[in-house]
Amino acid sequence: MTPTLTTFLVVSAALFCVGLLAALSRRNAIFILIGIEMMLAAANLNFVAFWRFGHESQPPTGVMIAIFAIAIAAAEAAVGLALVIAVYRHYNTTNVTRLDRLKG
Amino acid sequence: MTPWIVTYLWLIPTAPLAASLIILRIGNSRRTGAATLAILGQISALALAVAAFLPTLQTPGYRAFHNLSWFTFGEQTVRIGWLLDPLTAAMLLMITLVSLCIFVFSIGYMANDRNFTRFFAYLSFFTAAMLGVVIANSLLLLFVCWELVGLASYLLIGFWIHKPSAAAAAKKAFITTRIGDIGFLLGIVWLYSGSGTLLFYDNGRGCLENAGLLAIGASSTLIALLVFCGAVGKSGQFPLHVWLPDAMEGPTPVSALIHAATMVAAGVFLIARVYPLFSLGAIGGVTPSLTVVVWIGVITALMASLIAVAQFDLKRVLAYSTVSQLGLMMVSLGVGGVAAGIMHLLAHGFFKALLFLGAGSVIHETHDEQDIRKMGGLRGSMRLTFLTYAVGMMALSGVPLFFSGAWTKEEILHTTARWPQSQAPHSLMMLGVVLTALYMTRQMLYVFFGNPRAASGNAHESPSIMKLPLIVLAACTIAFSVVLTPAWPWLHGYLSGNAAHLNFALLIQPMLFVSLALVVAGVALGVLIYRKVGDTDPLQRHQPGLFRFLEDKMWLDELYARTVIASSRTAARFSDWMDRYLWDGFVRAFGGLGQLLGILTKGFDERGINAGVDEGVVGARGLGRFMSAAHSGRIQTYLGAVAVGMLTLLLVYAWLA
Amino acid sequence: MSSAAFLVIAVLTLAGALAAATLPKLIHAALSLVVAFVGVAAFYFLLGAEFVGLVQVFVYVGAVAVLIVFTILLTRREEESARGFQWTGAVIALAVFAALLFAVLKTPSLSVAAGPIEALTVKSIGQVLMTDYVWPLQCAGLVLTAALVGALILVMEEKR
Numbered sequence: 001m002t003p004t005l006t007t008f009l010v011v012s013a014a015l016f017c018v019g020l021l022a023a024l025s026r027r028n029a030i031f032i033l034i035g036i037e038m039m040l041a042a043a044n045l046n047f048v049a050f051w052r053f054g055h056e057s058q059p060p061t062g063v064m065i066a067i068f069a070i071a072i073a074a075a076e077a078a079v080g081l082a083l084v085i086a087v088y089r090h091y092n093t094t095n096v097t098r099l100d101r102l103k104g
Numbered sequence: 105m106t107p108w109i110v111t112y113l114w115l116i117p118t119a120p121l122a123a124s125l126i127i128l129r130i131g132n133s134r135r136t137g138a139a140t141l142a143i144l145g146q147i148s149a150l151a152l153a154v155a156a157f158l159p160t161l162q163t164p165g166y167r168a169f170h171n172l173s174w175f176t177f178g179e180q181t182v183r184i185g186w187l188l189d190p191l192t193a194a195m196l197l198m199i200t201l202v203s204l205c206i207f208v209f210s211i212g213y214m215a216n217d218r219n220f221t222r223f224f225a226y227l228s229f230f231t232a233a234m235l236g237v238v239i240a241n242s243l244l245l246l247f248v249c250w251e252l253v254g255l256a257s258y259l260l261i262g263f264w265i266h267k268p269s270a271a272a273a274a275k276k277a278f279i280t281t282r283i284g285d286i287g288f289l290l291g292i293v294w295l296y297s298g299s300g301t302l303l304f305y306d307n308g309r310g311c312l313e314n315a316g317l318l319a320i321g322a323s324s325t326l327i328a329l330l331v332f333c334g335a336v337g338k339s340g341q342f343p344l345h346v347w348l349p350d351a352m353e354g355p356t357p358v359s360a361l362i363h364a365a366t367m368v369a370a371g372v373f374l375i376a377r378v379y380p381l382f383s384l385g386a387i388g389g390v391t392p393s394l395t396v397v398v399w400i401g402v403i404t405a406l407m408a409s410l411i412a413v414a415q416f417d418l419k420r421v422l423a424y425s426t427v428s429q430l431g432l433m434m435v436s437l438g439v440g441g442v443a444a445g446i447m448h449l450l451a452h453g454f455f456k457a458l459l460f461l462g463a464g465s466v467i468h469e470t471h472d473e474q475d476i477r478k479m480g481g482l483r484g485s486m487r488l489t490f491l492t493y494a495v496g497m498m499a500l501s502g503v504p505l506f507f508s509g510a511w512t513k514e515e516i517l518h519t520t521a522r523w524p525q526s527q528a529p530h531s532l533m534m535l536g537v538v539l540t541a542l543y544m545t546r547q548m549l550y551v552f553f554g555n556p557r558a559a560s561g562n563a564h565e566s567p568s569i570m571k572l573p574l575i576v577l578a579a580c581t582i583a584f585s586v587v588l589t590p591a592w593p594w595l596h597g598y599l600s601g602n603a604a605h606l607n608f609a610l611l612i613q614p615m616l617f618v619s620l621a622l623v624v625a626g627v628a629l630g631v632l633i634y635r636k637v638g639d640t641d642p643l644q645r646h647q648p649g650l651f652r653f654l655e656d657k658m659w660l661d662e663l664y665a666r667t668v669i670a671s672s673r674t675a676a677r678f679s680d681w682m683d684r685y686l687w688d689g690f691v692r693a694f695g696g697l698g699q700l701l702g703i704l705t706k707g708f709d710e711r712g713i714n715a716g717v718d719e720g721v722v723g724a725r726g727l728g729r730f731m732s733a734a735h736s737g738r739i740q741t742y743l744g745a746v747a748v749g750m751l752t753l754l755l756v757y758a759w760l761a
Numbered sequence: 762m763s764s765a766a767f768l769v770i771a772v773l774t775l776a777g778a779l780a781a782a783t784l785p786k787l788i789h790a791a792l793s794l795v796v797a798f799v800g801v802a803a804f805y806f807l808l809g810a811e812f813v814g815l816v817q818v819f820v821y822v823g824a825v826a827v828l829i830v831f832t833i834l835l836t837r838r839e840e841e842s843a844r845g846f847q848w849t850g851a852v853i854a855l856a857v858f859a860a861l862l863f864a865v866l867k868t869p870s871l872s873v874a875a876g877p878i879e880a881l882t883v884k885s886i887g888q889v890l891m892t893d894y895v896w897p898l899q900c901a902g903l904v905l906t907a908a909l910v911g912a913l914i915l916v917m918e919e920k921r
Contacts, residue, residue: 003767006872008804009865011771015778015801017858022782024744024850030787030832032739034794037825038778041801044813052808057879060886064894066805066813067886070820071901075908077825081832082912088836100737177811179882740850747853754860758867 008049016042029087029094033080040073107159109152110168113186116152116196117235117249120145120203124228127221138221139211142228146204149235153196160193164597169241169305183303187241190598191376191446195238195369198450201580202365202457203231205573209461210357212570213468217355223263227361230256234366238373243292243302243311246377250288250334250370254281257367261354273353280347284337291330295381298323304377312380324384328393331378332400339371339430342404346661348427352419356464359419363426364457372433372449376442388524389440395525398438402529405431409539413546414654418463418474421547425500426456428536432516435529441519443599448516450595451508451584455499458577462493465566465574466551476547481556486565490552492574497548499581501541501627504620508581511588513537514619515596534622541626542633549634766807774800787833795826809878812886 019038022031044066051062088094123145127138160166171185207227214223233256236249262274296302299316301309310316320327335341340348348368352359362368375382375397382393405428412424429452436445466482466489467474483490499509517537520530565571587594653659777796784790798821805814865871890898 002764002874004872004874006865007767007771008808009871010862011775011804013858013861013865014775015797017854017861018775018778018782020747020857021851021854024740024747024853025847026782026850027847028787030829030836031782031790032743034781034790034829037794037821038781038797041798041817041821044817045801045804048805048808048810048813052810052878053873053875054878056877059893060881060889063810063813063881063886064889064897066810067816068894068897068901070813070816072904074820074824075905077828078912079908079915081828082915084832085835086915094836096739099739177815177883179880179884740847744850744853747857751853751857751860754857754864758860758863 005049005053008053009046012042012045012049015039015045027095027097029084029096029099030081032096033077033084036080037073037077040069040076044069106168106170109156109159110186110188111170112152113156113170113188113239116149116156116200116239117232119148119152119232120228120235121232124225124232127225127228130221132219132221135220138224139207142224143204143207145228146200146207146231149231150197150200150204153193153200156188157193157197160188160190160598165600166190167305171241171303171306182244183242183301183306184245185241185303185306186239186245187304188239191373192238194446194450194595194599195373196235198453199231199234199238199365199369202453202577203227203361205577206357206360206365206457206461209360209464209570209573210355212567213357213464214355219263223260223355226256226259226263227357230260230361230366234370237370241304241310243295243304243378246374247288247292250338250374251285253338253367253370254278254285257281257351257362260358260362261351263354263358267353270353273347273350277347277351280344281337284333284335284344287330287333288335288337291327291333294323294327294330295320298327312378317380317384320381320384324381325391325393328378328382328384328391329396331381332375332393332397335371335374335434336400337371338374339368339434340404340427341371341400341431341434342407343660345404345408345427346657346664349420349423349657352417352423356419356460356467359423360457360460360464363423363460364453368426368430369449369453372430372437372445375434375437376446379437379442383440390523390525394438394440396438398435398523398529401431401434401436401438402532403431404428405435405536406532406539409536409543411654411657412543413539414651416475416477416655418466418476418479418547418551419460421476421543422456422459422463425540425543426452428540429456429500432513432533432536435533436516436519439520439523439529441516443596444512444515444519446599447588447595448509448512451499451512451581451588454577454584455496455507455509455581458492458496458574458581459500461570461574461577462489462496465489465570466493468570469566476550478557479551480554481552483552485556486552488565488571488574492578493552494548495578495581497544501544502537502619502623504616504623506582506585508584508588510619510623511585514613514615515588517619518615534618537619537622538626538629541623542630545627545630546634549630770800770803770807774804787837788830791826791829791833794829795822798822798826810881812881812883 016039019035019042021035022038023035026032026035047062047066047069049062051058051060054062084094087099091099093099120142123141127141130137130141159168167187167189169185169187171183174182174184176182207224210223210227214220217223230253233249233252237246237253240246240249258274258278261277262270264270292302295311298320299311300319301311301316303310304312306313308315311320317324337344348363351362354362382397383389383391385391386394408424408427408431412421412428415421415424429448433445433448433452436442436448466479466486469486469489470479470482473479495507499507502510502513504510504514517530517533520533521527523529586592587598588596656662774797777793777798777800780793781790781797784793798817802814802817802822805811805817
């Protein structure tokens with residue numbers, strides 16, 4: 001059996017859900033960021049896979065989106081981690097269950 | 105047919121590298137294990153070097169290489185490979201043999217050091233990197249190993265990191281050589297864009313073969329000069345020589361390794377390796393790039409030997425003598441005597457290692473004293489060190505007939521005499537020979553003769569594990585001269601691809617008497633001046649101004665501090681000013697614009713919009729109260745809500761499809 | 762495209778990701794994350810997008826992972842307690858996975874094998890970047906600069 005588009009999508013769906021799991025179930029803010037990075041990687045994998053299984057001699061849109069998404073993800077990670085550090089300085093914790101200032 | 109060793113040439117640097125990595129793994133307490141491993145690594149490298157040496161003896165001008173593709177990137181394939189020719193084989197033998205001696209010596213010298221194992225790991229890493237430089241058949245691989253050599257030298261010069269001067273010296277060595285490496289890297293990139301390959305030899309397609317050289321064409325001069333920048337940094341040529349004397353802050357075996365077998369040899373080796381680039385389009389053996397090499401070499405050699413006359417640090421004198429000998433090698437390469445330059449490099453490797461280890465032995469026994477004014481009279485108490493040191497000193501000064509250095513120096517003087525462009529390098533190099541004999545005599549008189557002074561009180565001979573390398577190296581220094589004589593110029597023929605014939609009639613040549621006269625003049629002058637040495641130098645008494653100038657290394661360090669470093673500091677200050685006043689001004693102007701807009705809109709806002717919004721707010725507040733109950737303030741709850749929303753959408757999609 | 766390679770990479774990636782999501786020690790999780798990222802990069806190589814694979818390695822393994830490790834270093838004080846795991850999250854994630862799996866498997870047009878494709882060279886990517894995607898490229902540059910400045914301001918010590 002050679003891998004088809006379906007197998008790639010299943011793998012990336014699994015990766016996405018593992019990321020979701022990390023983002024939802026862990027208490028440390030860094031884990032949430034890790035989960036978000038995983039979800040982004042899964043989305044990129046989808047883009048590239050769709051490009052690869054598309055028509056011959058099409059423009060490489062999927063690849064380009066993946067490249068830009070990686071660039072944006074890098075910016076997101078930098079800002080996100082900076083926020084974690086800033087929050088840590090301010091509240092002395094990175095445990096998100098204790099950060100409930102938004103509580104209505 | 106290619107012998108097996110060509111394919112497996114990579115094993116030679118791998119042996120010490122593996123030793124180094126294992127030593128780092130086994131931890132700080134297993135001293136015997138570390139030393140055994142390092143020496144085993146060296147011995148296997150030496151054995152493999154011998155195996156690589158044998159096939160090169162079969163045919164004159166032997167050359168074999170093994171290339172493989174490293175990685176493919178898009179449509180470009182980057183290839184690396186290793187090369188075996190007389191130059192490589194001779195360097196491999198010299199490096200492995202000298203390193204082995206230095207390793208054995210280090211066991212005794214570093215016996216009381218806390219970081220004994222780390223030292224051996226670094227030493228092994230250093231030789232591994234250098235062996236990598238030597239076997240590379242690709243400028244890229246060579247550059248990688250070249251940088252590893254730089255890293256290893258940084259680690260070793262700063263080995264006694266608790267001394268601030270050692271840390272500073274390591275930093276200085278690293279940064280100074282890096283300046284040259286920038287030029288080298290630019291040269292590599294330029295070469296690649298011109299010839300499309302970085303392999304030296306590749307069945308006619310390499311960058312040192314006809315097709316590649318043809319593709320580079322006229323830009324070869326600039327490429328060659330950029331590559332030379334790298335060699336200037338690594339081999340301590342003027343104006344980037346300043347790091348080499350400071351590198352004396354490292355432990356003495358490291359100095360021996362840097363000055364004899366590895367680091368500084370790399371630059372000279374590089375020029376010899378890419379020589380076709382330098383000699384492309386030569387008219388009568390002269391190209392612009394080679395002329396630059398010659399004059400840089402001349403300046404370096406003379407300047408360093410002048411400075412060496414006025415140094416009081418035992419190791420610094422040797423350091424400056426290395427700088428001057430490297431200058432001499434560069435001159436030789438520049439005037440077309442590649443074989444002569446490499447011969448001197450090999451001979452220098454043996455006797456300079458001998459001198460440094462001898463100095464190490466002296467320093468070890470005088471309890472870390474390096475000032476030659478405080479030594480003296482060690483001839484009696486350290487008999488073997490004295491004898492081997494004398495062998496090294498005579499080889500370095502070029503005493504004829506029995507010592508390797510003499511034959512190679514003579515060969516270089518020969519070649520410079522035949523340079524069509526100018527006779528000045530020839531006469532200046534003769535002056536350099538006199539100076540070398542002078543400062544080495546001075547050092548001998550200071551350290552080993554006369555009355556014992558402060559530090560030489562209870563010095564006695566070193567342990568036998570330190571004596572053995574001295575004896576081996578001294579024997580090598582003398583035995584090596586057998587293959588160098590004009591009567592049987594075997595090494596010369598081997599390196600330049602000709603067969604050598606035995607002819608005793610050629611043994612005695614007019615040049616021999618000239619160099620003998622020069623050496624005798626230097627030694628006699630030395631004895632005359634330094635017959636009675638005390639705490640002050642005779643030269644210092646008579647010519648205090650000149651002596652000060654030389655002792656302070658011609659004020660080059662101060663000059664660099666005032667010019668290069670000061671100007672970069674000024675540039676930094678200027679950028680800071682620009683940032684503060686010019687760019688900030690722009691930003692502030694934009695801010696002011698925004699404020700103005702804000703004031704304008706504020707009026708409209710307060711009168712027109714607010715009244716309507718107030719009404720809406722009352723309604724929204726009621727809704728808000730209701731909704732706020734659902735808001736725990738925890739982001740994960742929100743995130744989960746988003747996921748549930750997505751799930752719902754998916755289910756709706758499934759239901760619709 | 763060999764199925765063996767695919768299988769190996771998939772197992773590696775998902776194992777790394779699962780470890781990153783569940784290991785109790787942050788530093789272990791960050792290192793497993795590197796494994797997962799390398800796996801994703803290997804997928805890109807398998808798909809013939811070498812450039813994206815390299816970018817993935819450079820950006821994620823080279824930069825983001827290091828950033829995460831540094832953040833762990835700078836905020837380490839408390840170990841997460843074993844009770845840190847929240848089962849509602851696991852339930853939601855599993856439900857989403859089931860729904861996604863259902864959607865993917867139910868669409869027959871997706872089960873196509875890989876056809877021939879024009880090799881994607883760095884040159885062509887560069888050309889497309891400089892022509893069709895020049896505005897997005899500039900914007901991405903701006904975003905990165907802004908992010909850099911923003912991150913710096915966020916972590917700057919407040920001087921009073």
